Amino acid sequence: MRKPMMAGNWKMNMTVAEALTLTRQINQLVGDSTAVEMLLCPPSVCLHPLKALTSDMPFSLGAQNCHWQDSGAFTGEISPPMLRGLAGYVIFGHSERRQLFGETDETVNKKTHAALAHQLTPIVCVGESLEQNERGETSSTITSQVRAALDGLNGEQVQSLVIAYEPIWAIGTGRAATAQTAGEICGLVRNILREVHGAAVAGTTRVLYGGSTKPDNIGSIMQQPDIDGALIGGASLEAHSYADMVKITAELYGA
Numbered sequence: 095m096r097k098p099m100m101a102g103n104w105k106m107n108m109t110v111a112e113a114l115t116l117t118r119q120i121n122q123l124v125g126d127s128t129a130v131e132m133l134l135c136p137p138s139v140c141l142h143p144l145k146a147l148t149s150d151m152p153f154s155l156g157a158q159n160c161h162w163q164d165s166g167a168f169t170g171e172i173s174p175p176m177l178r179g180l181a182g183y184v185i186f187g188h189s190e191r192r193q194l195f196g197e198t199d200e201t202v203n204k205k206t207h208a209a210l211a212h213q214l215t216p217i218v219c220v221g222e223s224l225e226q227n228e229r230g231e232t233s234s235t236i237t238s239q240v241r242a243a244l245d246g247l248n249g250e251q252v253q254s255l256v257i258a259y260e261p262i263w264a265i266g267t268g269r270a271a272t273a274q275t276a277g278e279i280c281g282l283v284r285n286i287l288r289e290v291h292g293a294a295v296a297g298t299t300r301v302l303y304g305g306s307t308k309p310d311n312i313g314s315i316m317q318q319p320d321i322d323g324a325l326i327g328g329a330s331l332e333a334h335s336y337a338d339m340v341k342i343t344a345e346l347y348g349a
């Protein structure tokens with residue numbers, strides 16, 4: 095049984111004060127529902143104060159990135175040991191990091207190994223560009239990104255992590271993939287896991303969809319059997335829309 099996840103990727107938004115306010119607002123709206131894992135991924139400076147605030151709230155916390163080394167001369171970076179105790183999850187390979195900050199399949203793989211070694215759960219993002227999509231290269235792009243990101247991991251490690259399919263053309267554009275397409279590509283991701291690690295691993299690993307999800311489309315997306323949740327950008331910055339997405343998902347899962 096894969097627990098559905100609504101993961102809010104706040105990106106470079108929210109001061110500490112704003113993050114505390116938003117989290118309190120969300121908490122009031124969602125009640126203490128446990129049917130859906132509610133993951134908040136604020137800027138890393140907000141993790142410590144949010145950890146303290148959410149000690150009796152039903153939220154998980156995640157970072158948006160970290161380095162693969164434990165420490166050293168890497169100005170501006172944070173490391174997996176620094177996140178331990180503050181975050182349970184960490185996002186890797188988001189297309190914004192790939193496009194704007196030089197993230198590659200190789201660094202995503204190194205970071206994924208490092209996070210797992212420090213008991214952090216990676217959320218590995220993959221997704222094709224508009225050009226790749228139009229050239230009919232979606233499947234080959236996703237296949238090579240997934241294989242490269244998970245290279246060298248064993249089945250148990252793959253089972254514990256989360257993969258997010260985020261077509262680049264759908265991120266922040268208001269143009270989500272159709273539920274059917276999103277479901278098919280998440281199914282493709284699961285097939286790759288099955289080929290490499292077998293059915294038990296493929297059946298346990300959570301696969302999310304991300305890209306212009308909102309209350310209006312989350313129901314049809316979450317009805318896809320291979321989709322276990324959403325990585326939500328814009329709509330996670332507004333308490334009501336995030337809480338509505340959690341509630342719609344909880345209802346679909348019969349809670």
Ligand code: PGA
Pocket residue numbers: 103260264265266267268304305306307325326327328329
């Ligand atoms: P969006 O962002 O929901 O604003 O499209 C999704 C993401 O980048 O994770």
